[in-house]
Amino acid sequence: MRKVAWVAWIIYIFGILYFVLPLFGTFIFSLQKSRGVLSLSAYQSAFADPKFLETFLFSNVMAVCTIIVSLLLVVPTAYWVQLRVPSWRPAVEFVTLLPFVIPAIVLVFGLIKTFGRPVTIFGVPVFPALTTSALSTDFLLVMAYVVLSLPYMYRAVDNGLRAMDVRVLTEAAQSLGAGWGTILWRIIIPNLRSALLSGALLTFAIVVGELTIATFLARPAFGPYLALLGNHKAYEPAALTIISFALTWLAMGLIDLVTRGSKRGPLTGAH
Amino acid sequence: MAFLELTNVRKVFPNAQTPAVEDFNLNVNAGEFVSFLGPSGCGKTTTLRMIAGFETATSGSIVMDGRDITPIRPNQRNIGMVFQSYALFPNMNVADNIGFGLKVGGKSKPEIKERVGEMLALIKLEELGNRYPYQLSGGQQQRVALARAIAIRPQLLLLDEPLSALDAKIRLSLRNEIRSIQRQLGITTVYVTHDQEEALSLSDRVVVMNRGLIEQVGPPFEIYNFPTTEFVASFVGTLNLLKVKVIDPATGAIQVDGQTFFTGRPLVNHAAGETAQIALRPGIVQSRQHGARR
Ligand SMILES: Nc1ncnc2c1ncn2[C@@H]1O[C@H](COP(=O)(O)OP(=O)(O)O)[C@@H](O)[C@H]1O
Ligand SMILES: [Mg+2]
Secondary structure, eight states, X not given: OHHHHHHHHXXXXXXXXXXXXXXXXXXXXXXXXXXXXXXXXXXXXXXXSHHHHHHHHHHHHHHHHHHHHHHHHHHHHHHHHHHHOGGGHHHHHHHHHHHHHSOHHHHHHHHHHHHSSOEEETTEEEEOOSSSSHHHHHHHHHHHHHHHHHHHHHHHHHHHHHTSOHHHHHHHHXXXXXXXXXXXXXXXXXXXXXXXXXXXXXXXXXXXXXXHHHHHTTOOOHHHHHHHHHHHOSHHHHHHHXXXXXXXXXXXXHXXXXXXXXXXXXXXXXX | OOSEEEEEEEEOOTTOSSOSEEEEEEEEOTTOEEEEEOOTTSSXXXXXXXXXXXXXXXXXXXXXXXXEOTTSOGGGSOEEEXXXXXXXXTTSOHHHHHHXXXXXXXXXXXXXXXXXXXXXXXXTOGGGTTXXXXXXXXXXXXXXXXXXXXXTOOSEEEEESTTTTSOHHHHHHHHHHHHXXXXXXXXXXXXXXXXXXXXXXXXXXXXXXXXXXXXXXXOHHHHHHSOSSHHHHXXXXXXXXXXXXXXXXXXXXXXETTEEEEOSSOOTTOOTTXXXXXXXXXXOXXXXXXXOOO
């Protein structure tokens, strides 16, 4: 018993060191821009570059758009699968996991190849090339991000749905006269609050740091900026890494706060 | 004309070998309290869900208030429903749960408030309007669910094993409360249960079901004392089944172990000398000093 506890503690501490040491090293490094003293000058210089704010803002806008599209796509789909065709769940789950199997580089080349020229179906033009203007490329970028966020978003929503008795709640609402819109908006979504939030925050974290797709679609996103900065500067990328870690942790703290706040007893009573 | 008429209703689920419900014919009168009673899996819930509109009958018709409701969507039927698992909306407090149907129906705020107050008084939970479902006991939750279902003044109230998740003591008191509220409002009610005591004590009429078929329909007294099938006889109440020899069908005379008894009713479909089976309820046998007349 005691021996096992000892081993567990050692593994635990080793794990923490493995995770924390590089981060701590990066943090110390980011403070050493001025020779001989610890200072925040790397942070000052990172913030001073207008490109920082520009790309960070761009990526935030993309993230918000991605979250909106992803929610609109995933919530009704997962709800419908759970309610009407639960036997499809494994298939749908498999589709949502594809981004783990298909590398982002493959996805982005597929997108460029498909949407980089006017799209036709049997020779009939459907819509023009999407890579010709900034706005339509951003649209393509958001769509690609929606795909990347699917595994996280679908899982979060699906878990949230499983925590309530979707079918009985739906039927109770229907018997009271509610239509689909009312059911989704007044009952399903409010009870999914913490699931939606965690899905949204994960999506946010992915989009803001994403490199491959933004690079190949040549959009001024935060990921490519960070990579570029790393090529010719030493301390600033370290500072930015620490900042993005801090943002992620803030996000995770928010998730924790919200989930804890909504931990209520049995959702629909005994079964 | 009955208020609710089910005619030749049949339901076969996709990929199922046997129908879940078959040959279902039943007329329910306005204001009547009818129970579906039967073992688990006999098709009670399926029948109830077809009335509510959550399942579509494979064939047959369901007519409510003179109107075929088969093509009407469940949210347009104005039928109240109470579920075994209460199904209260966890994100709303008691008052909002009760008022949900009224709000969806476009009622004004003061109107909703008044009706919710009435309902809270009806279920004797006036103080708990601001509580959330998770802050209530099972019995309280089910009362709120009942209030929510009747707040919209439905034409028909359906209850699917509403007491099964509760413990025995609350089950008994809530059972009486449901019945008294039903009487007070005069609302036509269909009540599903596998508990014979519930069905017999609550209902104007009981529909005994087995394997998707109706075995017998009748008032509790008839179901209990004059079961028409062996299934009903054995499912309802405690029974002692005895093999007897029929002596005289006209007077109801039978012989058990060389002793002659009288059933008190003529025995139709039996001839003298035939072996038959009788079902005895405990408590109905009387013994006398002289002679053994029933
Ligand atoms: N959605 C469904 N799909 C397939 N079979 C079902 C479905 N719902 C119920 N059944 C079957 O129909 C029969 C009747 O079920 P049900 O009406 O729920 O019985 P009860 O409520 O009397 O316990 C059972 O054999 C059950 O397995
Ligand atoms: Mg049932």
